[in-house]
Amino acid sequence: MEHAANASTEHHEVIIIGAGPAGAATAKSLRDAGIEPLLIEKKKVPRYKCCGGVLFGEAQLVVREHFGEIPPQVYCDPPTIAAEDIVAYRDDGSYVPWSFELPRPGLELPTTYLNLWREKFDAWLVERSGARLLDGCGFAGFLRKADPITISCRLLDGAHRRFACAYLVGADGGASAVRSHLDAAYRALAEKGMGHYQAFHLHDAGGLDRHRWYVFPRRGGVLFKDDLAVITAVGRKGTKLREHFEEFVRYLGKRFGVRLTGFHRDEGFFQNSMAATGAFVLGHGNILLVGEAAGFLYFHAEGIASALTSGLAAGRAIARARREGRAVLPIYAELVQAEMEHTRLCWNREVMRSHGG
Numbered sequence: 001m002e003h004a005a006n007a008s009t010e011h012h013e014v015i016i017i018g019a020g021p022a023g024a025a026t027a028k029s030l031r032d033a034g035i036e037p038l039l040i041e042k043k044k045v046p047r048y049k050c051c052g053g054v055l056f057g058e059a060q061l062v063v064r065e066h067f068g069e070i071p072p073q074v075y076c077d078p079p080t081i082a083a084e085d086i087v088a089y090r091d092d093g094s095y096v097p098w099s100f101e102l103p104r105p106g107l108e109l110p111t112t113y114l115n116l117w118r119e120k121f122d123a124w125l126v127e128r129s130g131a132r133l134l135d136g137c138g139f140a141g142f143l144r145k146a147d148p149i150t151i152s153c154r155l156l157d158g159a160h161r162r163f164a165c166a167y168l169v170g171a172d173g174g175a176s177a178v179r180s181h182l183d184a185a186y187r188a189l190a191e192k193g194m195g196h197y198q199a200f201h202l203h204d205a206g207g208l209d210r211h212r213w214y215v216f217p218r219r220g221g222v223l224f225k226d227d228l229a230v231i232t233a234v235g236r237k238g239t240k241l242r243e244h245f246e247e248f249v250r251y252l253g254k255r256f257g258v259r260l261t262g263f264h265r266d267e268g269f270f271q272n273s274m275a276a277t278g279a280f281v282l283g284h285g286n287i288l289l290v291g292e293a294a295g296f297l298y299f300h301a302e303g304i305a306s307a308l309t310s311g312l313a314a315g316r317a318i319a320r321a322r323r324e325g326r327a328v329l330p331i332y333a334e335l336v337q338a339e340m341e342h343t344r345l346c347w348n349r350e351v352m353r354s355h356g357g
């Protein structure tokens with residue numbers, strides 16, 4: 001890992017902004033094609049990400065094929081959650097199945113999901129990509145959008161640094177700074193999403209089974225990781241999320257005897273409505289967007305699989321564009337066509353209803 005210092009312009013063939021799953025997958029497929037990208041991440045790695053940290057079936061297949069076996073230290077206790085142990089609780093005391101994954105025709109997906117620490121998982125993906133990482137360095141804006149693409153980044157101490165590249169990949173998540181400089185409609189989308197408020201508590205699980213993941217429609221969810229209960233409250237814009245969350249915690253205590261004995265971390269998170277509305281933006285010229293920055297996210301906020309798939313596609317598209325002397329964007333658009341269709345299908349109202357939403 002490196003820390004930036006001087007003010008001259010540093011040149012690279014490809015720069016990737018964001019070291020989440022989408023950025024790591026882009027880096028991996030570029031390196032597999034013999035291209036050495038620079039991966040720029042605004043936080044220090046390993047970095048925290050507000051997430052359930054559950055790796056569903058499709059994501060597992062992609063990780064195994066491109067990154068290998070996940071090392072034991074990345075897993076939480078319990079290390080796995082069976083698909084049938086993800087349940088929605090009804091006020092009448094019954095449980096109904098709740099699905100986070102829409103099967104794909106012809107693809108047999110694992111139905112035992114992996115319970116991971118996201119920050120460790122993402123750091124491992126980056127390490128396995130083998131790419132050069134510059135962390136503590138945030139994309140701040142474009143100085144030029146072509147010939148060459150030139151960007152300005154801000155370091156943690158407030159200093160600025162300039163980079164130039166032939167291709168730039170925005171893998172900077174659902175609140176993408178790269179996209180906000182490319183897509184005038186982006187801010188309006190951010191007005192329409194869902195708020196998530198997630199907190200980690202030391203717990204006494206009471207009547208809840210630590211091996212299950214509980215969804216409480218209209219309230220939120222509970223998932224167990226080591227000695228922590230991860231409690232997420234969800235609400236539309238305008239919901240007072242903190243109050244909603246506290247009410248949910250009181251409900252868990254009263255209904256199930258869950259006791260929270262200390263506070264580990266808490267934060268709010270806003271997820272925009274790009275995926276739900278099919279508002280994909282794949283990029284502009286030699287600038288590509290991948291993962292949540294592009295609009296890839298399946299229903300119930302499952303996003304690691306499509307972040308990986310779109311990242312791999314972007315890396316392949318750049319390699320092919322260079323090799324064949326072609327424009328990169330049409331190649332990338334073709335490679336992610338099926339991913340866009342699957343995402344649209346996920347957010348179809350009927351499909352969502354049949355999977356618990």
Ligand SMILES: Cc1cc2nc3c(=O)[nH]c(=O)nc-3n(C[C@H](O)[C@H](O)[C@H](O)COP(=O)(O)OP(=O)(O)OC[C@H]3O[C@@H](n4cnc5c(N)ncnc54)[C@H](O)[C@@H]3O)c2cc1C
Nearest residue numbers: 018020021022042052053054138139172173291292303304
């Ligand atoms: C509450 C919640 C629970 C979820 N649970 C699950 C789950 O259990 N399983 C699942 O599959 N999905 C889950 N998701 C969705 C999943 O977290 C995301 O879809 C996924 O992380 C998207 O990957 P990404 O690589 O596109 O972006 P991210 O993982 O968000 O990575 C983007 C990276 O870019 C960096 N970055 C941002 N801005 C800049 C900048 N200006 N310069 C440089 N770097 C920058 C960020 O620090 C970050 O490291 C959940 C989401 C939420 C909100």
